[in-house]
Amino acid sequence: MEALVRSYGKGLTAVFAGLVALWIILMIVVPQVTMIDRAFTYQDRGGETAMLAIEIDRAYTKRFQLEQQVQRAQNAADAEPGASAPSVSAPSATPSIGAPAATTPSAGGLPQPSAGGAANQEIDVEALEAEIATLTAKIEELESQEDLSSGEAGMKATYSLKNFTTMSGIHFQIFVMTLLYAFCVTILSFLICYPVAFVIATTTNRNRLALMMLGLVIPYAINELLRIFSWIMILEKNGILNTFLNFIGIIDIDAGEGIRFVASNGAVFTVMVYAYVLFMVFPIYNTIDTLDKNQIEAARDLGASAWKIHTRVVIPHAKPGIAVGSIMTFMLSAGSIAVPEIVGRGLHPDWFSQLIYRRFFEADSWNQGSAYSLALLIACIVFIFATMAIFKVGIRDIAK
Amino acid sequence: MRGQDVFLDGIKMTYPNGFTAVHETDLTINAGEFFSILGPSGCGKTTILRMISGFLDPTAGAISIGGVRMNGIGPNNRPTALIFQNLALFPLMPVWENVAFGLEARGVPKAKRRKRAEELLELVALYGQADKMPTELSGGQRQRVAVARALAVEPAVLLLDEPLSALDLKLRQHMRAELKEIQRKTSVTFIYITHDQGEALAMSDRVAVMNEGRIEQVASADDIYNRPQTAFTATFVGEQNVFTGKVTSAVGNEVAVETGQGTLYGVNRNDLAVGDEALVMVRPERIGLLNGEAGDPEKMAKLNTLSARLQRRDLEGALINLYLTAGENDIHVNMHNTGDDAPFSDEIKLAFRHRDTVIMRPGSIARDRA
């Protein structure tokens, strides 16, 4: 502290210390503690409250579906020349997932070919909107009831491990599988990346190097969602992959032989590798880049095989980069919500992050959601420490 | 500008890790003096400088400048200015803003700052360079900007931390003369830190030799070289041939020491008494060949002689270096090239005057000379 005051003076030091304290308290430590506190607080919901919660959930889902219908109808109306109804946005309380897409596969926000006349549709819309209004009123009523019962003796909060122990077998299985998948994504990403990072780091041609760096930076900087989205076009039933298979005669799309790659575990896995592989390339490239390339030449000159050169010279040098890349890739995969949501379409077996989401926003069980989050957090911390131990690197090497 | 005196009263510096960089030290530096602190790296000289400038607080003792006690006063509030080893010019400011920085800190209005900066740049022969960036200047020019910047705050004491070490030899010699000239013109007290004895001896009014956190000797350049008081000063400044032995007689200022090379006589620097262990030292340039004097007993009575075996002879032009061995001792002789083509024989008789021979108490001997 003395050194700080000496450097910045009392005033500035106080400002810096104050800001860091705010950062730690408001954004890092206390939020985590709040989550941990909730994770260990078991709320014994009376049967009545649980029923209410389910009923509210149902009402929300129904209303959302109706709103989708309204919007679709209006989109169709918009497409009519002269029609100028303002597009209705869906004011859902939380972006509810899964249900609509899963239960009504045809329900995309796509403009349907307008079957009926414009007049016919407007009546439709009015009827729907009336129904929505009724539902909204019902939701409000139910929620006020719920508030009452939860505020009073409806729930009894006690510290216990129940939020963890009541995790169902299926959920636990999903937890384990998620970590396992994330681990595989990490390993596979490393295998894919290492040669690329090595080639780029040892390239001596400046133009080629700049080109390859651009080749890495551009996809890296493009939004995760868009990169995921670009794969759906490939993997879809009428997508590029099936068209290609059709073209070379393996399947016949017209005969309905199109394979639905989307929403399979394989698709989720593939897209995840694609989405997060670049988080592995950069750290490894950065460390190999600092290796004195003469060491490689020297090892080669001494008669070392390619295998030996990599296992004895390059990889030991690249350890911190490999550790960072692995931690980032694992953390992103295990905590990914975008890939399973978008590629999985709610049809493939769940990813643990989706469970957490549903605990919070659908089952409205924040405490159990916290417990699940804590489980994921602990898994990531264990992975970080294990990686640091295996690669013998410190925390300062990791976050660079 | 007026120089002020600096008084170190029993200062001591112990770092938190327990290492004592400077042991209890008293030192008085006179106003307007060019004072050098000379010592090997790690001897504590930079620590002393940083304590005077206020970057370090002594663990014990007091520092006064111009009679004002400085303890607890930060570097920004002391009448000192420091010229750093790497100069520490602000790379993002043009030359004139660098020079005027201290004035800016004192709230001098811009127009006045600019004018003063140009005056100072003229003093250091950099007129017209005010709007350049420091990176556009040569090494010597940057050096002068650093001096101008330090002088701008009108310090009573200018502290210089080996500021010439980054320059090449020729420029270094030129800058020595220039610094000395600036010091004379401004009459500011200069405290100059260096490990280069040439710089210290050439510029300074007085030199302090430091070793392992202690000041060994404070004296004029001549006294440091010719009348060293400790083994370290003797061996660190200039070169010495060293013999070890025991005092066999001590009459007045002259002592006789029994060494492996027979009895050698010399000047008693440390009040040694009969029976004391002693070091006998003589500089290479004070040793000559024994020829004419051999037959003259009166002259011989004032000479130490010894015979040595020639190992190597290096001709350097004006000087000749002879490397010899006498028993277990290596002896280095440095003599003028008088054109007599001597000596080549294996066995050589060497002679050096008693008054050039220094006898002192054993102490630490400098491994790397300045």
Next chain:
Amino acid sequence: MSVATRTDPMGVETGAQPRADRDWANAILGGYVVVFFAVMFLPLLFMVAAAFNASPTPSVTDWQGFTLRWFRELPNDQRMIQGLWHSLLIAAGVIVISIPFGLSGAFILTRMRSRGSSLLYTVLVSPVLVPGIILGVTTMIFWRDFFGVQAGLFTAMAAQSSFIASYCMLMFMARLQRQDRVLEEAALDLGASPFMVFRRITLPFLMPTILTACVIAFLQSIENYNTTFFAIGGSWTLVTEIGSRMRFGLSPMINAIGVIFVAITIIVAITHTLVTRKRA
């Protein structure tokens, strides 16, 4: 793209790996890298192409003619425009919060010598190493439990700032570690107050990094999905809106947005490359 064929500097065949073998290895490695980049870029290419296809489902195989319709429709999509506005609002907030926090953390960590600095460092970088959804969840819970703030734009901004500030801090630390500390001492010695040193020496030195950090923080904020998705409650940003539309099916409008994102990215990346190369 292929790999440069390395020639042995000594011109000597080394025992373990004859030249021909190595050429083969290099050719395979080069081919592999080409495939890698093809896989990286082809999906994006398809996505871009489909944005110009008149077909109402994004497709490149079912080409129904070139159109710019999907781009023209974008400005009429109120929810998207609103989302963009939300995104910009959040990003502005994130910059305002993250830069001072990141700077403070970096200043303290680069000067603190005590043992506590390791712990402090670990705490301050932890948001980078924690899954984004957990940051979202904890922020949401915290603000509701303690202050009764419902999840929305504010919590999304707070959640994003928690880790973006860490990124900024790491950037500032990297820069500060390259700073010549003697400059600050020199300024102090010339009589500057610590505040003047900070204003005239430290801040100008950090300025380029602060600008870069603003850009990075802005991009990170705009592009963030995981954390925002959990913390934003009933509101939405451009990206969460894109995400929820993707779940309900594909629309070429998403492709059109994708094209805009891709174009901006490529322009920025190439400009950056050219600028840094010119400087080097």
